[in-house]
Amino acid sequence: MKKSYFSIGDAAKQAHMTTATLRHYDHIGLVKPSKVDQYTNYRYYTVEDITRLNTVHVLQQMDLPLQEIKKLLEYDDLEKIVEFLVQAEKKADEKIAALQYSKSKIQLARANYERKLAIRKNSNGIFTKDMPQRVILLSDTLEVPTLDVLWNYLNHFYDFLMEGQYEDCNKALLQIVPGIRMDMIHDFLKDIPYLSDLQRTFYQTYIQARWEKLQLPAYEQAAGQTESC
Numbered sequence: 001m002k003k004s005y006f007s008i009g010d011a012a013k014q015a016h017m018t019t020a021t022l023r024h025y026d027h028i029g030l031v032k033p034s035k036v037d038q039y040t041n042y043r044y045y046t047v048e049d050i051t052r053l054n055t056v057h058v059l060q061q062m063d064l065p066l067q068e069i070k071k072l073l074e075y076d077d078l079e080k081i082v083e084f085l086v087q088a089e090k091k092a093d094e095k096i097a098a099l100q101y102s103k104s105k106i107q108l109a110r111a112n113y114e115r116k117l118a119i120r121k122n123s124n125g126i127f128t129k130d131m132p133q134r135v136i137l138l139s140d141t142l143e144v145p146t147l148d149v150l151w152n153y154l155n156h157f158y159d160f161l162m163e164g165q166y167e168d169c170n171k172a173l174l175q176i177v178p179g180i181r182m183d184m185i186h187d188f189l190k191d192i193p194y195l196s197d198l199q200r201t202f203y204q205t206y207i208q209a210r211w212e213k214l215q216l217p218a219y220e221q222a223a224g225q226t227e228s229c
Contacts, residue, residue, distance in 0.1 A: 060091075182208065
């Protein structure tokens with residue numbers, strides 16, 4: 001029976017490879033074409049050659065290097081080939097199981113985030129969010145902020161500034177504090193139209209407390225340290 005031959009292009013298509021790959025396999029002796037035209041050097045492949053190419057492709061999917069694949073295909077003992085393929089199949093099953101496990105973890109994570117997203121969308125804009133630790137001012141009864149109340153909020157900064165151990169901090173105080181105009185700040189707050197009376201009072205009192213009890217004493221101490229040097 002006359003054999004059918006396929007050009008390198010047709011063989012590459014049937015094996016889902018490129019012609020460059022087939023030329024490389026020929027060069028390293030992995031899969032050689034059954035026929036090479038002595039005048040044109042065109043390569044021609046048989047059905048058996050294409051089957052061998054498909055086998056190589058499958059074994060590569062199992063992460064086998066080409067040199068090991070070449071040794072396998074050179075075995076004359078069919079039992080060895082079968083044994084090798086059984087082991088390769090076992091490794092493939094292990095990979096499939098590992099991928100299925102990874103997929104299940106991804107599905108759980110996706111479901112968790114989808115649930116959080118659904119809660120956020122259905123909560124009329126209300127959702128939880130983790131915030132870094134910070135100091136806040138809370139009061140159930142305070143109607144108008146006072147200097148003393150705000151000082152309880154600001155005094156944790158006082159010790160830091162009054163230590164005077166940080167040269168950069170002292171320099172900043174000496175440069176910034178003399179230029180602060182409290183009257184201009186209060187006038188600016190008065191002219192902000194969207195502030196309520198309580199908000200305006202809060203900001204004015206807060207800024208005044210920070211000036212009188214924090215910035216000014218720290219500035220005077222920094223200035224005193226400079227004069228004594």
